[in-house]
Structure formats: structure tokens, C-alpha cells
């Protein structure tokens with residue numbers, strides 16, 4: 001499948017508007033994938049930005065039995081640590097809907113970055129092209145746990161991250177290559193803190209977020225940043 005470098009920017013006037021638009025996009029992608037493949041493979045962003053969208057999903061009506069959930073990255077902390085991306089997604093959404101537990105694929109980051117990345121690569125083995133990858137954008141331009149200045153490691157589907165500039169230092173991320181093996185990509189970007197990263201991205205400065213592409217290009221949903 002060939003990648004498409006097109007980036008489409010979408011701005012919204014309120015937090016409610018962007019949340020609703022993201023929710024609609026996710027549910028539409030699910031309907032399309034289930035009609036085509038009989039299943040929907042979604043990869044979740046962590047951090048704080050997507051939490052409100054996940055809370056809306058908790059109340060949505062969907063054919064949950066067909067959903068398969070993955071995470072684009074996680075932090076090497078105990079399973080129930082508040083900074084775990086998997087805990088945030090479960091608390092906000094996944095624990096409230098009928099997705100079979102066997103179809104929720106947390107990154108076993110509690111094993112440490114090397115062992116956890118190996119284990120997640122095994123989990124991803126044989127998994128078809130994702131349908132939708134949701135990503136966030138850090139103040140420094142990072143996405144998933146792909147950080148500026150760190151070598152891009154595409155040696156496996158999931159790779160360990162050492163010395164992350166944003167704590168904790170040890171993390172696991174799906175690799176750039178595997179994240180790009182998706183039909184659609186949606187970035188969620190909110191808050192003035194992301195302005196510099198957005199400006200760099202739009203000026204063509206290579207930030208980690210620009211490593212991500214899909215055959216259908218990339219959609220960036222923004223609120224609270226100025227698109228100049």
C-alpha cells in the first residue's frame with residue numbers, strides 16, 4: 001500500500017466541537033471497516049488530549065463485539081499507575097463498553113521496555129493493516145513515543161524507548177513503520193502549548209509527527225491553536 005503525504009488541517013471552535021467531530025469520525029471509520037472486513041482495528045493515543053473523546057465513546061452505541069483496540073505507546077509503570085495510557089483508556093471508555101477483553105490489547109509496559117516491546121511485537125504479529133490510528137502531539141512535536149532527536153527504530157512492530165525527554169524515561173512505542181500500516185490517521189491537537197509544534201509542522205520542519213503517513217493522508221483535528 002503506498003503512502004500519501006497529504007496533511008489535512010481541521011480547526012474547531014470549541015472543545016465540544018472537536019470532541020464530537022472526533023467521535024463521529026471514529027464511529028464512521030468503525031462502520032466502514034466492519035462493513036468491509038467484519039472487524040475494526042483502532043490504535044489509541046495516550047496522554048490527556050483524547051480522554052474526553054474516550055468518555056464520549058463510553059456512552060456511544062456501536063457494535064463493540066467487532067472492535068479490536070491497540071495502543072500507540074505506553075509508559076513503563078505499574079499496570080494501575082495513573083500515568084499509564086492503558087489505564088486512562090480503560091477508565092474513560094473501555095471498562096464501560098462490551099468490547100471482549102481478548103480484543104483489548106494493552107502494551108505490557110509493566111514488563112519493562114525491552115521485554116514489553118518484544119511481547120507487544122508478538123501480539124501484533126499477523127494483525128492486518130490497522131483501520132484507524134489516533135495520535136496526539138507533544139509540545140516538542142513528539143507523537144506516540146517517537147521523540148525529536150531520537151533515532152527512528154523500525155526493527156520491530158513495537159520498540160523500546162530509552163531516555164524519553166518526557167517522563168517516564170522508559171517507554172514502549174509502536175514503530176513508525178507499523179503505525180503507518182493503517183488505512184486512516186487522525187491527530188488530536190488541543191491547547192496553546194502545542195502552537196510551536198504545529199507551526200513547525202506547517203512550516204515543513206521535520207518533527208516526529210511528520211513521520212506518520214497513511215494511504216489516505218493524515219487528518220489533524222485542532223482546537224486552541226492558530227493555523228497561520
Ligand SMILES: O=C1O[C@H](COP(=O)(O)O)[C@@H](O)[C@H](O)[C@H]1O
Nearest residue numbers: 045046047048049136137138144
Ligand atoms: O506522552 C505522551 O504524550 C503524547 C501527547 O500527550 P498529551 O497529554 O499532550 O495529549 C501522547 O500522544 C502519547 O500517547 C503519550 O504517551
